[in-house]
Amino acid sequence: ATGTYLKGKIIIGTCTYSGGPIGQRSAEDLSGSLVKAGLKLMRFKTGTPARVDRRTLRTDEMAKQEGDKDGHAFSFLSERKDRNKECCWLTFTNEETHKIIRDNLDRAPMCNGIITGIGPRYCPSIESKIVRFADKKRHQLFIEPEGESTEEMYVQGMSTSMPADVQYAFLRTIPGLEDVKIMRPGYAIEYDCLDPTQLTPWLETKKISGLFSAGQANGTSGYEEAAAQGLMAGINAALKVQGREPFILTRSEAYIGVLIDDLVTKGTNEPYRIMTSRSEYRLILRQDNADLRLTQKGYDLGLVTQERYDRFTAKKKAIEEGIAALRAISVTPSKANLEKLERLGTAPIHTAITAYDLLRRNDVDYEALRTVFDLPELAADVEEEIEIMIKYEGYISRQMEQVEKMNRLEQKKMPTDIVYADIDTLSAEARQKLDEIRPLSLGQASRISGVSPADITALLIVLEQHSREEKNHVSQ
Ligand SMILES: Cc1cc2nc3c(=O)[nH]c(=O)nc-3n(C[C@H](O)[C@H](O)[C@H](O)COP(=O)(O)OP(=O)(O)OC[C@H]3O[C@@H](n4cnc5c(N)ncnc54)[C@H](O)[C@@H]3O)c2cc1C
Known part of the structure; x- marks a missing residue:
């Protein structure tokens, strides 16, 4: 790492x-x-904006951005509510800022050939934005505190590697930053990283047994990306030492699965960032159900404390009980019930339905139902989970069907001794790519760029022949 x-x-x-x-x-x-x-190594680049002195900002010229009032905790154990005391400030670049940048492009390492590494697509430097989006009259900037105990502020959106005097000149054209003092100038950094297709899905290098790699060194950029891989590489290095099977999360189980599968199957030619849009199962991979998806796995690995596990099982039980209670209440179109529905502000019913079905309605939530029907009092996170499960049930089950379909391909394991070069029904590109990646399953093979549906059909036939031969071998 x-x-x-x-x-x-x-x-x-x-x-x-x-x-x-x-x-x-x-x-x-x-x-x-x-x-x-x-x-095989690649050369990537990333950058950062200047850090500026809070005491030199004219905050009355910028728009105040308060933190979320009711923020969610990152951890399912956390009950802290005392966050977001700090605020950010919103301001914009303008024509004058852009002119200074344009006039100094010959001194911009992004443009004059000094930088050769490939940068992150989703956080380009301000000079790249001015060149690439020349028609834009302004760019949005957030001035963010670096912490409670520092005067340093981060100029989000203004990443740059231009000379310090140019940074000073363009920053001072921005409303709120007219008197700004730079505490540390922005800079770019170029570095070497591994082509991640050289890694197994458990983040061990294929060439060197026992060498695990994680984070920016695998071609990603970002705190979460690095932390997720560090966790997985660490788990797997420990499992290897203990002589146990590798631990892999699939694409339908976690964003970690999407991230690692993308890296080791497709590789990347620019700093990779995980985004929800990279997942084909976004309805299932939600932050509210991360504990339901992953706590049991962590517990089985010995990484989840008893306290966390007990909380998780209690939450699961409360969800089941809440759903059972909703199913058990039959609401007939009696006068009393119709009055209750009117009080809830929802449409009347003409035949009997369950409280479970009522909760499917957009204008009904669990708390409201509880005011008129005999339902248990539940914690806010349990109510939220029940509402999501019931309101989106149709979409979620449709996505689960897709997962099942894909799982059938994932379960078709590729023999470790398969020689792709000998399979002449495969295209030349597929033979080369399959040999390079050496996918674990037909599912993984189907995601390799350059492997077509026709190649997958050819592989299916090879796998069937292979399993028939194995069966014959066993019966002889
Ligand atoms: C300037 C800059 C700004 C960034 N801004 C953001 C941001 O706003 N948001 C975001 O999500 N990500 C940001 N990133 C990316 C993020 O910091 C990294 O992706 C992430 O920290 C990578 O984690 P890592 O564990 O792979 O490596 P690092 O966190 O870089 O850790 C590598 C560690 O290895 C140590 N080390 C290196 N070589 C050796 C050696 N030979 N021997 C012993 N120790 C060694 C280093 O001292 C360091 O502690 C930024 C990165 C940079 C450089």
Whole structure:
């Protein structure tokens, strides 16, 4: 997990030097030894905006952005409500800002050939935005506090590697930043990373047994991406030492599954970021049900504390009881019931239905139902879960059918000794890609770019022949 330190190169204008972020040293020799061991490296780039002094901002010229009033906790154990005391400030670039950037493009490492690494598509530098979206009159910026105990503010949206004097000049054209003092200038950093198709789905390098890799070193960018891979590589390194089977999360179980499957199956030619749109099962992969999807797995691995597990089982039980109670209440179109529905502000019924069916309605929620029917009092997260499960039941079950269909392909395991070069019914590109990736299942094979549906049909036939031969072998 070498981050951006592998042959890290810091770039600010024409000033470049070997180094990692925050004044740390880069790892200069590791890249060479990885290449010598037969690993393929790529060169990527990322960047950051200037950090500016809170005391030099004219906040009355910017729009205040308060934090969420009722924020959700990241952890299912957390009950803290005392967050978001700090606020951000919204402001915009303007024609003058853009002119200064355009006039100095010859000093912009992004444009004058100093930077050769490939940067993240979803957080381009301000100079890239000015060049790429030349028709835009302004760009939105959020001035965000770096923390409660620092005066440093982060100029979100203004990532740059232009010289410090240019950074000063363009920042001071922005409303609210006219007197701004830079505490640390923005910079770009280039670094080496592994082509992730050289990794197994449990993040071990295929070439070097026992070498696991995670984070930015696998071609991703971002805190969550790195943390997710670090967790999985750590789990799998420990399982390997214990002689146990690898632990893999599938695409329908977790975004971690989507992230790692994308990396090791498709690879990436730019810093990869996970986004909900990368998943084909977004209705199932929700933040509200992350505990229901993953706590049992963590517990089986020995990574979930008893306290967390007990909370999880209690929540699951409460959900089941709440659903059972809703199903048990039959609502007939009696005068008393019709009055109750009127009080809820929902349409009358003409035949008997259950409270469960009533909850499907857009204008009815669990709390409202509880005011008129005999339903148990539930925790807010349990109510939320029940409402989502019932209101979206039709869509969710349709998506579950797709998951089942795909699972049938995932369960068709590819023999480890298969020689793709010998399968002449495959296209030349498929033979090459399959040999490179060596997918674990037919499902994974189907996601490799360059492997067509016709290639999958050819592989299905090969797998059937293979299992027939195996059966014959056993019966002989
Ligand atoms: C300037 C900048 C701004 C960023 N902004 C954001 C952002 O706003 N949001 C976001 O989500 N992500 C951001 N990122 C990306 C995010 O920081 C990284 O993707 C993430 O931290 C990568 O985690 P990692 O564990 O892979 O590596 P790192 O967090 O970089 O950790 C690597 C560690 O390895 C150590 N190390 C390296 N080489 C050696 C060696 N040879 N021996 C021993 N130790 C070594 C380093 O000291 C470091 O502690 C930014 C990155 C940079 C550089």
